[in-house]
Amino acid sequence: MEPVFEPVGWGMSVVIPTLIGSIAFGFFLLFGLGGIFHRYYFKHRKDQKDEWKIQPRRWPSDERVKTAIKYSSMNLVFGGITGTFLTLWVLNHGWTMLSFNASDFPWYYHPFSFFLTVMLMDLYLYYSHRFLHSELLFESCHMIHHKWLDPHIYTTVAMHPIEFFLFQMGLIIPMFVVPQFWPVFILAVMYTYLIGMIDHSGVRIKMPWWTIHGGSNQFHDDHHKFFHVNFGHHTGIWDKLHGTVRREDREYGANIYGGKGRKSAK
16 A cells, blocks of 8 residues: 655655645635525525425524624634644555555445545444533533524534534544545545535435435534434434434433433423
């Protein structure tokens, strides 16, 4: 898996353009493409919110939208710095399990490595998410992300920097664990970010059952609404395994920890 190119070095002539490009790409995805999507629904279809909004009785104020943008912008800059380091680490022949030659693996291994990488990310993100919902970390860190009971696309990475760091770790680990062609890894990372944007869009989106949470992004929207439940990122597999899928006969709330709610008083 040795790269076939010369190391690019760590000079400012390499670092600065890479950093600018990395940060700009993150802003383009969330505020460019994501912004177009958000404005279409929240500006131009506000009068039809009952048709498309998962929680039509809640509506984000301009002030709360601005707060989400501030947090997201801060974390996108942090993400750009991390992305720059990792990019230059790879381009300077730092050790990873990434391959630079597609023929290093048989053709059928590429979709398999994508699936394995995504599932590894999902596994990590489930358990790290549950960890953030422990009483101490929820109140001191993760509660920032839960300020938005009805998420919208700008809340995708609106969180405490420590939480964002933990999220990034879940995306980085597979490049050191799973042997794979480098575009497959990039595709898995992009897919994970896309799922995050869909989950936080606030817009009811139906997808094939094998994509996210059985085909509906309401799964994660309910997580924001009911707090300590539905922790999965890509799938609901780990929630089903641990009994943390929201149930109609249970009560949930910010002060009901554990992921399983409590018996309904009704």
